[in-house]
Amino acid sequence: MKSLEELRAIREKMQGKVGLREENENQIRVVVGMATCGIASGARPVLTALSDAVQEQNLSEKICVTQTGCIGLCQYEPIVEVLEPGKEKVTYVKMTPEKALEVLRLHLIGGQVVTKYTLGAAQNSL
Amino acid sequence: MPEISLNILDVAENSVRAGADLIRITVSAKPEDDTLTVVIADDGCGMTKEQELQVTDPFYTTRTTRKVGLGVPFFKQAAEGTGGSFRIESEKGKGTTVTAVFGLSHIDRMPLGDISSTIHTLIVFNEKIDFVYTYEYGGRSFTLDTREMRAILGADVSFAGPEVSSFIREYLEANKAETDGGADI
Numbered sequence: 001m002k003s004l005e006e007l008r009a010i011r012e013k014m015q016g017k018v019g020l021r022e023e024n025e026n027q028i029r030v031v032v033g034m035a036t037c038g039i040a041s042g043a044r045p046v047l048t049a050l051s052d053a054v055q056e057q058n059l060s061e062k063i064c065v066t067q068t069g070c071i072g073l074c075q076y077e078p079i080v081e082v083l084e085p086g087k088e089k090v091t092y093v094k095m096t097p098e099k100a101l102e103v104l105r106l107h108l109i110g111g112q113v114v115t116k117y118t119l120g121a122a123q124n125s126l
Numbered sequence: 127m128p129e130i131s132l133n134i135l136d137v138a139e140n141s142v143r144a145g146a147d148l149i150r151i152t153v154s155a156k157p158e159d160d161t162l163t164v165v166i167a168d169d170g171c172g173m174t175k176e177q178e179l180q181v182t183d184p185f186y187t188t189r190t191t192r193k194v195g196l197g198v199p200f201f202k203q204a205a206e207g208t209g210g211s212f213r214i215e216s217e218k219g220k221g222t223t224v225t226a227v228f229g230l231s232h233i234d235r236m237p238l239g240d241i242s243s244t245i246h247t248l249i250v251f252n253e254k255i256d257f258v259y260t261y262e263y264g265g266r267s268f269t270l271d272t273r274e275m276r277a278i279l280g281a282d283v284s285f286a287g288p289e290v291s292s293f294i295r296e297y298l299e300a301n302k303a304e305t306d307g308g309a310d311i
Contacts, residue, residue, distance in 0.1 A: 002304075004278055006293055007275060007278040007293060036136050036195075039132050040127050040132065044244070069139075
């Protein structure tokens with residue numbers, strides 16, 4: 001059985017690196033809908049993909065990935081909302097881990113909204 | 127819901143919203159009894175008798191964004207459809223315990239699914255809540271108690287950091303495999 005002992009080594013390593021995760025005003029907030037509707041349509045892998053990528057690429061000072069309840073657009077789940085200070089909220093719909101990573105790369109890092117995955121684009125195609 | 131583990135994630139989110147400090151989740155497969163039992167117990171705000179009676183009704187919800195509340199009804203239906211049972215006990219101000227028993231070998235039982243990811247998600251995204259997760263299979267078991275993790279790490283080290291987050295995932299996956307010998311549940 002794997003034990004918790006390894007955490008001691010991690011703690012040693014993390015000494016002096018703590019306190020980096022303070023939320024700040026300039027952070028981009030990325031919110032994944034995790035109510036019944038979101039979970040049933042695949043929000044868990046989307047959330048995991050986003051938060052793992054943010055951690056791996058050391059973006060946690062710039063980007064904060066969190067979860068929320070039902071956004072009220074269940075038919076469009078999984079939904080990812082991007083809230084950037086001073087900008088209008090962007091709502092991405094019918095997300096998959098792959099699409100979410102594209103959003104991370106192009107929008108959250110690159111600054112370009114991925115229009116084809118937005119709620120607006122989904123509603124126009126009806 | 128395609129997996130039992132997603133039902134667990136969904137119902138445990140109710141405990142999070144109930145303001146729980148401690149959430150206990152137990153997944154116990156007993157091939158000898160042909161059962162798979164899931165217990166989610168919290169010390170959150172609990173429900174009134176009235177709410178408790180209504181909570182398995184899909185057209186009852188406390189939220190205002192929509193008129194239906196399907197999380198608990200889904201879980202109940204999934205369990206009862208396999209010859210199992212479903213119970214919810216709650217006391218206002220004390221907490222709520224949800225128990226679902228599935229027929230382990232029943233043809234209609236959905237797979238347990240990626241339970242380690244569910245527990246990982248709950249722990250990493252709800253750092254302020256303590257979790258005690260126990261996984262049992264045929265008499266063997268392991269437990270992850272985040273209070274023990276916190277005692278080792280101290281108050282400053284986040285569970286969401288890459289090192290601790292991957293440790294939690296590996297711990298859950300390795301110990302699950304050792305407990306059930308890789309059984310397909």
